[in-house]
Amino acid sequence: MAVILFNDSDPVFNRVVKLKFQRELNWDVKVTSSYDEAYNEFLATRPELFMTEIVLNDPEGRTGFDLIKALKDKGLKKTVVLSTLGQESDKKLAKELGVDHYFVKSEISLLQLLEELKLILGN
């Protein structure tokens, strides 16, 4: 069973996505809602794929990009950004960081996202 770590500060969004992924694809989905939670959960569970919002309500002003950089140093391989923002500068930075895909929430449905993630995971 694939282990996925999903990080988004919206509690409703988190819960619906988690259940959909679990029900539709039988993935083991871990959900976090902050920089520190995601960092610790990654070290604890070593997920095959990490998906994160880049706009985090972080008291220290850190973003999802800072999180991806930190986790890359800890062995993170497959990474997806699922963000409210779709600025070209963000997409460019994601590419430079080796993010596999950058999805904008207003441009993709949940079912499309599921299909894309299946491709990234190779199943």
Add this chain to the structure above:
Amino acid sequence: MFIAMDTGAQKQEVLDFLRSQFIMSVAVAEDNKPSSSILLYYVDDDLNFFFATHRSSHKAQKLLKNPQISLSVWEHKNMMIQVDGVASEITAEQDKLAIIDRLAESAMKGQDFWPPLLRIGGQDYIVFKIKPTWIRKLDLKRDTMTQEETPFTDINLG
């Protein structure tokens, strides 16, 4: 109009029906002006309804001023449930998250269903509990043009 009184047996039937559904129509009022909306809901064993919305929404602001609320859940050729009740805000964070978990479960009942609440944006959610003061069931299973016995049953909330 003759209304049958539930002796208790129909409460479970109503609960089973409500658990098979996940969308309700609600009406709130402010200054004698009603407004209606459609919402994702969760219902507990005591027929209390729960829903989440944005704190800034019209219905949330109206309910905070006037907690009286009316709702209905309907399925063609099956049943309609009408409820009057009083809404109150769930304020404890852990309770809110527990209800949001239940609402996420409700959202799973519709294939491809994605809560419109999430499309609107914003994360300042408010969660309400609706305690019913009156529940009436309308049986819609009959396909005859009229029927002699009443299709309405008032549900015993005791």
